[in-house]
Amino acid sequence: MNTDAKSRLRRTMMFVPGNSPKMINNADLYGADTIMFDVEDSIFVSQKDAARLMVKYALKAIPFNCETAVRINHVTQTPFGIDDLKAILPSKPDLIRLPKTESVDEVRLVTKMIEEVEQREGFPAGSINIICAIESVRGLYEVRAIAKEPRVVAIALGGEDFIADLRTQRTQRGIEFYHARSEILLAARDAGIQAIDTVYAEVANLEGFRQEVTDIKDMGFDGKSVVHPTQISIVHEIYTPTEKQIAHAVKVLACYKDAVANNKGVLAVDGKMIDGPIVVRAERIVAQARAAGILAEEGYEDAK
Amino acid sequence: MKSIQKEATVGFEETNDALVTVTPSAIGQGITVELVSSVKRQYGEHMEALIVATVTEAGYTDVHVKVVDKGAWDYALQARVVAALNRGDVA
Numbered sequence: 044m045n046t047d048a049k050s051r052l053r054r055t056m057m058f059v060p061g062n063s064p065k066m067i068n069n070a071d072l073y074g075a076d077t078i079m080f081d082v083e084d085s086i087f088v089s090q091k092d093a094a095r096l097m098v099k100y101a102l103k104a105i106p107f108n109c110e111t112a113v114r115i116n117h118v119t120q121t122p123f124g125i126d127d128l129k130a131i132l133p134s135k136p137d138l139i140r141l142p143k144t145e146s147v148d149e150v151r152l153v154t155k156m157i158e159e160v161e162q163r164e165g166f167p168a169g170s171i172n173i174i175c176a177i178e179s180v181r182g183l184y185e186v187r188a189i190a191k192e193p194r195v196v197a198i199a200l201g202g203e204d205f206i207a208d209l210r211t212q213r214t215q216r217g218i219e220f221y222h223a224r225s226e227i228l229l230a231a232r233d234a235g236i237q238a239i240d241t242v243y244a245e246v247a248n249l250e251g252f253r254q255e256v257t258d259i260k261d262m263g264f265d266g267k268s269v270v271h272p273t274q275i276s277i278v279h280e281i282y283t284p285t286e287k288q289i290a291h292a293v294k295v296l297a298c299y300k301d302a303v304a305n306n307k308g309v310l311a312v313d314g315k316m317i318d319g320p321i322v323v324r325a326e327r328i329v330a331q332a333r334a335a336g337i338l339a340e341e342g343y344e345d346a347k
Numbered sequence: 348m349k350s351i352q353k354e355a356t357v358g359f360e361e362t363n364d365a366l367v368t369v370t371p372s373a374i375g376q377g378i379t380v381e382l383v384s385s386v387k388r389q390y391g392e393h394m395e396a397l398i399v400a401t402v403t404e405a406g407y408t409d410v411h412v413k414v415v416d417k418g419a420w421d422y423a424l425q426a427r428v429v430a431a432l433n434r435g436d437v438a
Contacts, residue, residue, distance in 0.1 A: 064423035065363040092433060093357050096426040104422035 045169040048137070048196045049236050051110060052076050052334045054266040054282045055275050056199075056239060060085040061113070062094035067101045073272035074279070076334070077110040082127055083117075083142050091116065091123045095130045102134035112138035112174065118149055128153065132160040135170060138196070143204060144175040145182040150192040157194065172196045174239070178204035183223055190234035198231045199268060200224060202241030213244075215251055217258060228263050237265040246271045256281045283335040284328045292325035293338070299325075348408040350374075351435030358419075358427040365419040367427040369435045370411045377409065378402050384416035397421055401428045410435075 057075035059066050061082040070078045080101070082094040098113055113136045118124035120143065128139070139157070141149060150173060157171045173194045177183050178201030190198050200223055206212060211219045224240065231238035240259040243252045256267055256278050267278050284292070295312050299322050302310045310317040332338035356368045372379065380395045387394075398412055401424075412428065419427070 063361075063364075064419060064426075065361065067423075068363055068420060093427070093430040096430045096433075097423065100422040100426040100429075104420070 045172050045194065045196060048169065048172045051196075052266075052330055053110070053197065053237060053239060054331075054334070055278045056112065056266060056268045057272070057275065058085070058114070058242070058268065058270050060094075061098040062086055062090050064097060064101070067097070067105070071105070071107050071109055073275050075109055075269065075272075075275050076266065077112050077138070078107065079112040079114055079138075079140060079268070080136075081114045082123075082131075083114045091127075095123075095127050099130045099134045102131070102136055110137045112136060112140050114140040114142060114176075117141075117143055118152055125156075128156050132157060132171065133164055135164070135166055137170075138172050138174050140174045140176060140199070142176050142201065143178045143182065144185075144189055145179060146185055147188050147192055150175060150189055150195060154192065154194045169194075174199055176201040177223065177227055178202075179208045180205075183226055186227055186230040187233065190230040190236055195234070195236060197237035197239050197265070198227050199239040200227050200241040203244070205241075215254070217255060224259065224262060224264070232263070238263070240264045240267045242268045242270050243274070244270060246273065249273065249277065253277050253281070279335060282331055283337065284331050288328050289332045289338060292328035292332075295321060295325040296329060349406050349436065350409045351407060351432060352437070353435055355431050355434035357430040357434060360415055360417055363418050363420065363423060365417060365424055365427050366415040367424075367431045368413040369428075369431040370413070371435070372409045372411050374409055376411075378407075379411045381411065381413040382416065383414065386416070386418065394424065397424060398428055401425045402432065405429055405432050407432050407436075 053076050055075040056077040056079050058079050058081050059070045061080040080098045082098060086094045102111060113131050115127035116123035139153060141153060153173060161168055161170055174197040175189050175195055176199045177186050186198060202220060205223055206219050209219060228238045243255050245251060252274055259267060260281055269275055295317055298310055298312050329338060351369055351371050354370045358364055358366045360366050378399050380398050382391055382395055402410060
């Protein structure tokens with residue numbers, strides 16, 4: 044139903060305050076893979092009503108090129124979350140981000156509301172999916188079950204709340220997130236979905252940001268939440284495969300396609316046997332290269 | 348048609364935004380609009396029609412809508428007008 048949504052390229056998810064039409068108007072210009080309209084932490088309690096309507100009307104009116112997500116308020120721990128969903132779901136965002144997720148019950152409640160709106164509005168089933176943010180120890184202990192809920196396509200680490208819960212602080216080496224990142228990544232992989240890392244709030248410290256993105260990419264994360272447009276190009280650069288990786292991936296896919304077309308059983312490229320995981324990895328590298336604009340669509344077909 | 352109970356304001360005098368104030372009018376007054384905008388000469392007619400249509404679609408009448416526009420796009424203007432009506436509809 045939502046297989047594509049589970050594998051979509053999400054190197055960068057950029058937060059955009061939902062009550063700022065100026066920022067909303069420009070949000071699509073910076074090249075983020077996903078823009079995340081926020082009606083939660085960046086919005087004062089007195090402005091929640093105005094923000095959710097701003098996001099509702101923006102999603103209806105602006106033909107965004109990138110994926111759209113909305114971070115709503117908590118559905119059971121605040122009086123705003125359900126109203127957020129009622130206003131925003133009919134505008135068909137691609138994703139709803141649940142903050143501070145701590146149980147599958149929250150996910151199921153939102154899933155039910157999404158299904159009702161999809162049916163009522165005539166949206167194809169699976170149009171609107173869920174990303175869950177883990178921002179507490181309790182949430183982390185439930186992440187394996189949360190990740191397996193059918194509408195959930197990604198798990199994000201909500202780092203600032205998480206370290207408050209741990210009673211520690213942010214460090215450059217990231218030791219405070221070591222366990223949470225590992226657990227989230229493993230839960231996501233076990234469920235066949237994506238893992239998105241937390242924001243890096245020191246916008247001026249681009250070197251620190253670069254180091255952190257390199258680390259989380261090496262861990263296996265699919266992308267990072269960003270809070271400023273200057274962070275986008277750094278993430279995309281780090282997530283762009285090298286020429287050598289791309290050339291090999293293109294060759295693997297071309298040989299694989301040839302093998303499938305001609306019923307060749309065993310497949311080898313450059314003397315190495317090619318099996319399922321290698322083809323999947325090659326497909327991911329080609330997808331990343333295309334997203335970075337350094338490989339044309341269907342570019343591997345002629346590369347045999 | 349519904350009417351609002353009290354005056355309410357939403358929005359900001361910031362770029363691409365609008366400050367919208369709705370005030371209850373006497374029964375039978377309908378929807379009246381007061382628009383302040385640097386682009387009123389070019390877009391005033393369109394914006395006033397949009398404001399009236401938005402109020403009507405939301406199901407309200409007998410309301411005065413004052414808009415101080417700072418270059419809001421249509422969707423932002425609609426969002427502010429609806430939010431103001433909602434706030435004004437709470438006793």
